[in-house]
Amino acid sequence: xGSLFTTGAVTLTSGTEVEAGEEITGIVSGSVFxxxxxxxxxxxxxxxxxxxxxxxxxLNDLGLNQCNSIGIWNSDADSTIFLGSAITLADHQLAHxxxxxxxxxxxxxxxxxxxPDDTNQxxxxxxxxxxxxxxxxxxxxxxxxxxxxxxxxxxVYLSKHVGAYNQFMITTDNTDGADSLDVRIQYSExxxxxxxxxxxxxxxxxxxxxxxDTWASSVAHHFYRVSxxxxxxGNPATFVLYYNFVNDKGxxxx
Numbered sequence: 069x070g071s072l073f074t075t076g077a078v079t080l081t082s083g084t085e086v087e088a089g090e091e092i093t094g095i096v097s098g099s100v101f102x103x104x105x106x107x108x109x110x111x112x113x114x115x116x117x118x119x120x121x122x123x124x125x126x127l128n129d130l131g132l133n134q135c136n137s138i139g140i141w142n143s144d145a146d147s148t149i150f151l152g153s154a155i156t157l158a159d160h161q162l163a164h165x166x167x168x169x170x171x172x173x174x175x176x177x178x179x180x181x182x183x184p185d186d187t188n189q190x191x192x193x194x195x196x197x198x199x200x201x202x203x204x205x206x207x208x209x210x211x212x213x214x215x216x217x218x219x220x221x222x223x224v225y226l227s228k229h230v231g232a233y234n235q236f237m238i239t240t241d242n243t244d245g246a247d248s249l250d251v252r253i254q255y256s257e258x259x260x261x262x263x264x265x266x267x268x269x270x271x272x273x274x275x276x277x278x279x280x281d282t283w284a285s286s287v288a289h290h291f292y293r294v295s296x297x298x299x300x301x302g303n304p305a306t307f308v309l310y311y312n313f314v315n316d317k318g319x320x321x322x
Contacts, residue, residue, distance in 0.1 A: 070197030071130060073104055076122035084116075088124045091141075091191035093212075097180040100190060104135050105172050112178070114186065127172065130196070134170040138194040139163065139204035142176060143187075145232035150175040162208055162232045162315050168198040181229035181259070183293070187212050209233075211312040218249045218298040218305045226309050227293035229259070234288055235314035240281040240296070244305035248276040250297050255289035262293065274299055275307075 077088045098112025107126025111119045127133060140149060141163045149157040149164060152171035157164055178188050189210055193202045210233070216225050230236060240251045250272035254262040265285070267273070272295075275281045298304050 070136075070195045070201055071125060072202060073107070073123050073125055073135060073194040073196075074192060075109065076107070076124040078118065078121045081117040091189055092121075093189045094186050095178060095188040095190055096186045097178045097182070097188065100176040100178065102174040102176070102192065102194075103172075104174075104194060105133065116186075127196070132196055134172045135194045135196050136170050136198045137165075137167045137200040138171075138174065138192060139165045139200055139202065140174070140176065141191045141205065141208055142178065143189040143210040144178055144181055144229055146179045146181060146229055148177040150177070160231055163204065163206075165200060165204050167200060179229075181227075181291075183224055183227035184214060187214075187228070207314075207316045209312055209314040211310075213311070214309045216296070216307060216309075218247075218296050218307065220298055220301045222250075222252070222295045222297040224293050224295045226311060227291065228311070228313065229290065230288070230292055230313050231290050233313040233315045235284070235286050235316075236292060237282075237284045237312045237314075238292070238294060239283070239310040240275055240294065241308045241310065242275040242277055242279055242305055243308055244277045246277050247303040247305040248274055248299040249305040249307060250274050250299050251281050252295050253283055254293050254295065255287075256291040256293070257289060259291050262291075265292075272297070277305065 078086050094116045096112050096114040101110040105127045107123040109121045145160045214226050252268045252272040253265045256262045
């Protein structure tokens with residue numbers, strides 16, 4: 069019976085304890101390297117430290133030199149996955165499962181599609197068996213939050229490539245004790261040309277102090293973003309943006 073390889077337990081520099089088997093969060097765009105021989109995960113500069121983290125086990129200790137199956141989920145479907153030196157996956161999916169193929173390392177290229185840039189997430193499970201002995205998830209989601217303070221100019225505080233997701237939820241929570249803010253949600257198909265979403269077309273939605281704006285959609289535009297501006301010049305408002313993008317389309321096997 070084969071062994072399963074995934075993330076190992078680690079204490080982040082911030083003091084946060086991460087248990088073995090947890091997904092990696094806070095990854096910035098760039099290259100993520102998975103070295104199964106040494107059992108290490110190397111994140112791009114700017115991600116939460118330590119940038120080099122352990123897997124739960126490694127091929128060296130098992131006296132082996134390659135894995136033979138893997139499942140990878142990455143929060144950005146435009147990521148490119150290099151499996152060893154021969155297979156490249158760039159198929160606009162969130163989840164990938166590859167069986168019956170030998171490799172010892174993987175490189176995942178995460179594009180700069182996110183604002184903030186450090187909101188990318190990753191999970192993987194690999195095995196030295198030819199068939200992955202793990203029921204890789206068919207339903208997944210990316211969630212998180214962004215905090216900020218409005219200014220007199222409209223600023224984009226959250227922008228995400230949401231290809232391969234099919235449900236989208238964003239809540240704007242005005243946490244200020246006195247001042248209001250104006251929020252607008254927009255969509256794009258190319259990441260360059262943006263259009264106001266329904267309900268935010270004629271003017272931005274005003275969220276008064278202590279209240280929220282809740283938005284949900286199942287329209288699968290390729291990008292969504294949120295911009296915020298102070299309702300009244302010189303009166304900034306604090307806020308938190310909560311987002312959750314859901315995929316229930318499943319994953320594919322190769």
